[in-house]
Amino acid sequence: MAGSERELVPQDGVGVADALQRLWTPHRMAYIRGENKPEGESSSGCPFCGLTKLADADALIVARGETVYAVLNLYPYNPGHLMVVPYRHVADYTDLTDAETDELARFTQRAMRVGRKVAAPHGFNIGMNQGVVAGAGIAAHLHQHLVPRWGGDANFMPVIGHTKVLPQLLGETRALLADAWTD
Template identity: 65%
Template sequence: MSTDSEEASRIAVSSDDGGPATVFEHLWTPYRMAYIRGEGKPTGAHDCPFCLIPQMDDEEGLVVARGEHVFAVLNLYPYNAGHLMLVPYRHVPDYTDLTAAEVAELGEFTQTAMRVVRAVSGAHGFNIGMNQGSVAGAGIADHLHQHAVPRWGGDTNFMPVIGLTRVLPQVLRETRELLAQHWPDGRRVPEA
């Protein structure tokens, strides 16, 4: 049941003879237009955050773990607390561009990320995935990266939808430290 204020905030969509406009309601998010237009996106390896982060110390770059071919880093704009990205060091855009060794380590890091986040925060599940190409939603399409987003029952609420606000229970630096402490030492490669 909707309230008067909810009705007032809805925008009427003309009928398209029983098609999608009659089935779906619309949520307008004009702030995403800059993202769609690609404003402020990196233009190459020289300004690619995934190429620059490995040059930073772990705390500054929010790096949780470093491998031989791949590193784990917290997402600076997380969908949920503990949102990690598993990123190859090489600046390649597509999963098919990875070597067998990179694919293997990416898989190992994904499994380890899931185990560590479960151990530290009791995540109930995960969204694991990568968006290949800007048309598929990749924010940084030129440098492959895989998301590991922890999920908990009831973690979706009105705050991000209505309040345009994410509620995170811990600052990123503290989350990074906690995850790094629990990452198996055998998989860490010393910084260059």
Template identity: 65%
Template sequence: MTHDALTDGAPAGEPDGYERLWTPHRMVYIAGQDKPSGPDVAQCPFCRVPSRPDAEALVVARGERAYVVLNLYPYNSGHLMVVPYRHVADYTELDAAETVEVATLTQTAMTVLRAVMHPQGFNLGMNQGAVSGAGIAAHLHQHVVPRWGGDANFLPIVARTRALPELLADTRDRLAAAWPGAGE
């Protein structure tokens, strides 16, 4: 196939009527880099997060048994995850104190997101196992996804792309500053 056949005769780089949103950072996720497949915590990105500085790791808040972090591959701006420190895959493996803290941090995450980003609703959930959609099935995590009317436009369906209006670091800074007890 010739270059002209590929571009309808227009030189490469000429406008063709399509808008493009490039998301090359997602190739790491698509390729499966850093996805643990079992109990090896050295492979687990959720086990490595707590040893890194909060701003670098996008940690919004830390509890005794779990922490809150921005999702690197968010469905929407402000997409948080509540993650137990302990490397467990299944909700039934949490002890009572971990279960309470994951629930409490989820409630606080919703409160902070409402104050900072004013969502109209939320999706909350845990995908248990790869077959259910868990990107990192080996380490349990609770999703807290803020939602707004009209936020699910045509891009995810037609272009498999999400348009996010704010950089993750900026979102992390705003949420961390609004977290109860921040700055103490």
């Protein structure tokens, strides 16, 4: 075998050489296993409640308001995927106060403006999954997703390879968004 082909054959003899290049994302196993997800409705152990105690850069918090904050998703679908989260540990959208509802809406608008300024997406997916059955990964603490979208961003990688290629580290993305948020 030629040198480059030899590298495709697993050294331990497990698996079949198939000439495919692989992007290994072992950090995703924490998400798949559900690590750090809170049990039940309690705020104890809730990652969203815990983030607010950390420095913004460490928590990937882009901006803080009076009743909500914007934070990058640790497992983003696209670069700039952030969430608007109330400080208060509340599960259901209908349980938000008027002030929380208003600020959540204003933060969503601001996040769209900032995203457009920083990365010029062609559109956005915005939404929240209410309850585990609806797809909420952390159902006990409401959070609204804002996912920037570009034409062609759903290519063969996620569709066939179940892998998302992100061109920027989360810390760099947070810094760009946080800087633009204050402009």
